[in-house]
Every structure is written in C-alpha cells, then in structure tokens.
Amino acid sequence: MKILIAADMEGISGVVHWDHVTPGHAEYARFRRVMTHDVNAAIRGAFDSGADEVVVTDGHWDNCNILVEELDPRARLNSGGPSPLSMVQGIDSEASGVMFVGYHARVGTPNAILDHTWSDTRVANLWLNGRLIGEIGLNAAVCGHFDVPVIMISGDQSACGEAVETLGAVEVAVVKRATGRMSAECLPPETAQRKIQQASERAVNRLRTGHAPQPFRMESPIAVSVEFVHSEMADRAMVLPGASRTEGKRIEFSAEDMPSAYRAFRAAVTLAK
Numbered sequence: 436m437k438i439l440i441a442a443d444m445e446g447i448s449g450v451v452h453w454d455h456v457t458p459g460h461a462e463y464a465r466f467r468r469v470m471t472h473d474v475n476a477a478i479r480g481a482f483d484s485g486a487d488e489v490v491v492t493d494g495h496w497d498n499c500n501i502l503v504e505e506l507d508p509r510a511r512l513n514s515g516g517p518s519p520l521s522m523v524q525g526i527d528s529e530a531s532g533v534m535f536v537g538y539h540a541r542v543g544t545p546n547a548i549l550d551h552t553w554s555d556t557r558v559a560n561l562w563l564n565g566r567l568i569g570e571i572g573l574n575a576a577v578c579g580h581f582d583v584p585v586i587m588i589s590g591d592q593s594a595c596g597e598a599v600e601t602l603g604a605v606e607v608a609v610v611k612r613a614t615g616r617m618s619a620e621c622l623p624p625e626t627a628q629r630k631i632q633q634a635s636e637r638a639v640n641r642l643r644t645g646h647a648p649q650p651f652r653m654e655s656p657i658a659v660s661v662e663f664v665h666s667e668m669a670d671r672a673m674v675l676p677g678a679s680r681t682e683g684k685r686i687e688f689s690a691e692d693m694p695s696a697y698r699a700f701r702a703a704v705t706l707a708k
C-alpha cells in the first residue's frame with residue numbers, strides 16, 4: 436500500500452500569518468520545522484496502520500520547505516519545482532490514497548487561515564465544470580484522474596469542512612480554529628501532531644478495510660474558468676491557446692482531462708503575472 440502525502444503550509448499547526456510561510460522571513464524558519472513534524476506525524480500514522488510506502492510532496496511556494504534531514508527516514512520526498520504535477524507530484528495509479536497535510540480553504544472563505552486559491556495576488560475564483568473549487572478540490576481531482584481517493588486532511592476547521600463538503604467523508608485533523616483570515620485558536624504542535632497521526636491511522640485503516648472515500652472525479656472534457664484579481668491579468672492569460680474571454684476579469688477554456696486542465700490552469704496563472 437502506497438500513500439502520497441501532499442503537504443502545503445498555510446494549514447500547518449500554529450500558522451496564522453503570511454510571515455510564517457514566506458521564505459526569507461525570520462518566522463519562516465520556525466514553521467518549516469513544524470511543517471516537517473506535522474508531515475512526520477502523518478507518516479507515522481500511515482506506517483503504524485500498515486502502509487508499505489510513503490511518498491511526501493512539498494507543495495508550498497518553491498516546494499523547498501520540508502527539512503529533509505528531519506523527515507521520517509522511511510519516507511521519500513519530492514522537493515523543488517516546477518515538477519510535472521506540482522502539488523500532487525508523485526501521484527499515479529499505483530498509489531492507494533492521498534493525504535493533504537497543512538491545507539487551506541479556497542479564496543473567499545470566512546474564518547479560514549490565509550484562504551486563497553493557488554495565487555493570493557492573482558486568482559479571484561476558480562470553477563471546474565461550473566463548480567467553485569479551491570486547491571483541495573483541484574488537487575483531489577488530479578488524484579481522481581488516477582482513481583486515487585483523498586483519505587485525510589489536516590488544517591483549520593474551514594479547510595477540513597471544505598474537504599468533507601467537496602470530497603465526502605475524509606478523515607480530518609483540525610489543528611486550529613480560525614476566527615478570521617489571520618487569527619486562530621491554535622493547538623500546540625505536540626497536541627496537533629497527535630491528532631494528525633490518529634487521523635492518518637484511521638484513514639489507512641479505512642483504506643485497508645475497503646471503507647475509504649471514493650476518488651474525486653471530474654467529468655471530461657473539463658470546463659475551466661478562472662477569474663483574476665485584475666482585468667489586465669486576464670489580458671495576459673488570454674495568450675493561452677484555446678482561451679476565451681467571458682468577462683472583464685474572467686477567462687474560460689476546455690481541457691480533455693484533469694492533468695491537462697491542471698497544466699493549463701497553472702499556465703494561465705503564470706501568464707497572468
């Protein structure tokens with residue numbers, strides 16, 4: 436049984452501010468270590484429940500946050516980028532389940548630490564097949580293409596709630612209760628990591644006994660619509676072949692499957708810069 440742990444940083448234990456997740460800021464050094472240990476808790480839970488193989492993918496910023504020297508030696512780490520499948524690099528049909536550690540709610544969610552969708556400065560909204568989607572749904576749909584379900588998430592209560600609403604009954608570890616975009620009641624990492632380990636154990640046990648959630652699959656072809664923060668970003672993104680302008684700040688395009696939709700979305704956001 437192979438488990439992929441896709442890690443982001445905004446939903447890591449104790450994180451409440453951009454300073455905590457921005458390389459170069461003095462506070463960042465503390466939270467990349469906490470991130471590494473939140474991930475280690477998920478790895479422990481997976482192996483304790485019978486996983487044979489765990490691959491971790493670092494999905495935040497430049498994908499170089501997790502301290503490889505402090506990572507559980509039983510796991511392997513996808514680090515650096517850009518990589519072909521970005522935040523879910525390493526997903527393939529050999530994987531049995533995916534865990535989202537340190538994830539955050541989609542842009543516009545109230546009481547959600549650092550809510551955004553891919554780019555805080557560029558993306559105002561994202562729809563797949565007419566459905567409003569954040570990073571949770573987007574990355575889960577790429578995993579769904581390979582027929583692999585998301586089985587567990589850690590983050591604040593809003594990220595965990597969004598995951599359950601979008602993906603069904605995944606196991607959750609709520610590590611902080613957000614009371615705003617940059618305020619939360621946080622569990623200390625030791626306590627939060629115990630919850631992450633337990634959620635990971637439950638998730639892998641459910642996989643083993645055939646009670647895991649279904650993969651999150653998008654019907655093909657996939658209609659992708661991106662609303663940008665400013666209209667000139669849409670001007671730039673229109674360089675993307677096949678894109679059409681539906682509103683001042685909004686473009687739309689169609690993709691034959693989720694990996695292509697994911698690539699085209701990433702291209703549009705990169706062009707928009």
Ligand SMILES: [Zn+2]
Nearest residue numbers: 443444445495
């Ligand atoms: Zn991030």
